[in-house]
Amino acid sequence: DTGVSQNPRHKITKRGQNVTFRCDPISEHNRLYWYRQTLGQGPEFLTYFQNEAQLEKSRLLSDRFSAERPKGSFSTLEIQRTEQGDSAMYLCASSFADGGPLTFGAGSRLTVL
Amino acid sequence: RKEVEQDPGPFNVPEGATVAFNCTYSNSASQSFFWYRQDCRKEPKLLMSVYSSGNEDGRFTAQLNRASQYISLLIRDSKLSDSATYLCVVNNTSGTYKYIFGTGTRLKVLA
Numbered sequence: 232d233t234g235v236s237q238n239p240r241h242k243i244t245k246r247g248q249n250v251t252f253r254c255d256p257i258s259e260h261n262r263l264y265w266y267r268q269t270l271g272q273g274p275e276f277l278t279y280f281q282n283e284a285q286l287e288k289s290r291l292l293s294d295r296f297s298a299e300r301p302k303g304s305f306s307t308l309e310i311q312r313t314e315q316g317d318s319a320m321y322l323c324a325s326s327f328a329d330g331g332p333l334t335f336g337a338g339s340r341l342t343v344l
Numbered sequence: 345r346k347e348v349e350q351d352p353g354p355f356n357v358p359e360g361a362t363v364a365f366n367c368t369y370s371n372s373a374s375q376s377f378f379w380y381r382q383d384c385r386k387e388p389k390l391l392m393s394v395y396s397s398g399n400e401d402g403r404f405t406a407q408l409n410r411a412s413q414y415i416s417l418l419i420r421d422s423k424l425s426d427s428a429t430y431l432c433v434v435n436n437t438s439g440t441y442k443y444i445f446g447t448g449t450r451l452k453v454l455a
Contacts, residue, residue, distance in 0.1 A: 273445035330376040335387040
């Protein structure tokens, strides 16, 4: 297993377009997390899954954002009708279900023009 | 009040210096604590977990004070390669498994 994989690594899009990011977690991990990070800030929690169940969503996750983990393996994060304020690094992380540390992927950097 | 607070720095220290960072958290029910390191434009990477009795890993020492709700990170004999942002992370495991990050503390070690 090569760790948490995210793609695409970079995405430039025009305002109003939809974008989708994919995350492949470490296969043994049953928890998967999405975070958003902007310059000078720490990662902000967006949502997490235990297996295929989405257990919590942040208030930051407006109705334009949706995340899925259909088979309890990979996850997708879709942003509809992108806005310039959505420009950020979107980080995916996974962990065991024991409160242990997160392992992050390299992130997907979104630029909305 | 933010759930996890850190001094953003930057801390500029000479090589060989000892530097300490603190982080406070608001939820007394928090169960797990970590320090992560993040290099510029890279993902956060686990530096060390923080245990109740305190723990050490080489030049790095982490401590937890539950009564005062803070954790600390001490770096001894700083190296140029220690320059990075250090993120404090708290996992509120009572009913939710959400990991909350501080804004990070920037460290620059100078030659």
